[in-house]
Amino acid sequence: IDRSSRMAEPLKEMFNRAYFERLTKELGTVAPKIQRAALVKDLLKGNEARELNARMRHTSTTLRAHLPADFRKAVGILKDLAPRMPNGYTALLYPDFIGQFGLEEHVLSLDALKYFTSFGSSEFAVREFFRRDPKSTLKVMRQWAEDASEHVRRLASEGSRPRLPWSFRLDAVLKDPKLTTPILERLRTDDSLYVRKSVANHLNDFSKDHPMYMVDLLRSWDRKHPHTAWIAKHASRTLIKAGNTDALALFAFSSNVKVRVEELTLSPKRIKLGDTLEFSFTVTCEAARSQQLVIDYAIHYRKANGGTSKKVFKLKEAELGPRASLRITKRQRIVDFSTRKHYAGEHMVEVMVNGRVTATASFSLTT
Numbered sequence: 001i002d003r004s005s006r007m008a009e010p011l012k013e014m015f016n017r018a019y020f021e022r023l024t025k026e027l028g029t030v031a032p033k034i035q036r037a038a039l040v041k042d043l044l045k046g047n048e049a050r051e052l053n054a055r056m057r058h059t060s061t062t063l064r065a066h067l068p069a070d071f072r073k074a075v076g077i078l079k080d081l082a083p084r085m086p087n088g089y090t091a092l093l094y095p096d097f098i099g100q101f102g103l104e105e106h107v108l109s110l111d112a113l114k115y116f117t118s119f120g121s122s123e124f125a126v127r128e129f130f131r132r133d134p135k136s137t138l139k140v141m142r143q144w145a146e147d148a149s150e151h152v153r154r155l156a157s158e159g160s161r162p163r164l165p166w167s168f169r170l171d172a173v174l175k176d177p178k179l180t181t182p183i184l185e186r187l188r189t190d191d192s193l194y195v196r197k198s199v200a201n202h203l204n205d206f207s208k209d210h211p212m213y214m215v216d217l218l219r220s221w222d223r224k225h226p227h228t229a230w231i232a233k234h235a236s237r238t239l240i241k242a243g244n245t246d247a248l249a250l251f252a253f254s255s256n257v258k259v260r261v262e263e264l265t266l267s268p269k270r271i272k273l274g275d276t277l278e279f280s281f282t283v284t285c286e287a288a289r290s291q292q293l294v295i296d297y298a299i300h301y302r303k304a305n306g307g308t309s310k311k312v313f314k315l316k317e318a319e320l321g322p323r324a325s326l327r328i329t330k331r332q333r334i335v336d337f338s339t340r341k342h343y344a345g346e347h348m349v350e351v352m353v354n355g356r357v358t359a360t361a362s363f364s365l366t367t
Contacts, residue, residue: 157198161201196234200230266363274335344367
């Protein structure tokens, strides 16, 4: 299969006949009593009609019916199986199995999730245990934050995020961010970028419900450490885009910058879905001293109901001297994504400097 064909293949095909046949073959090696033909038949039943996550859940449920009824023995078989199978998304199968069928075996299940997370990630499954018993689960996750494995340390942060994408929200943490702060405190200087990204995203979740708590927490950290400085900056992105004065001040950005934005031009002014929009503008410093600038832009996308939805994008950070000017050009292709569908009509572009709208222009989209 050539690369272009492979890229076009639906993601749900990760759980296809070839995968199921390999899964049952390897299971037969570690658990010879497995009825391989019956297992493949059950895995394929109704598979074509299911999407990606439904296929994974069906695989978990089917395995439960074919593995030993003793949960501990079933987990042992999956632990033997995991190293023999590919890592990545399909490896989320093992944590999914634990999250669905191991809630009554708290200690055994959390230990299994710690093991399986290095093959894919246990970040979604562990939330089932957190929601059921936050106190006991947090106690274990705080220990994970001390682990030698970056995968386990990341699990401590990612699995306890209050607003983890593609999962349910953790109401306990949404209400009280202090619950997971000890985990973040432990990981704020972590050597692993993989872990630091999770910590920053966790803090960014805080910023949406408890912005001042997050800012005060970052103020209390020693941001001279390069890893902590990186986390703080990445965690503050939503507040900086919104022009939050306290977040801007953390990084010596003023919300009252003296700048002039001119010559905002969009080309073409009328585009079709799939076309590329190009826009450019000039930023001039009107202060008598240099200014630290965060330059972003926003697009107000037309919605199906005729309203608009604003999406802010990063452009650049710059230091601009007195009376100095900076010309910026940006190209963006307007295409549909799984997370955004475009609708015909007028769309507005805003230029934002340190969170403040400084220029606007519009273009018309036809679909």
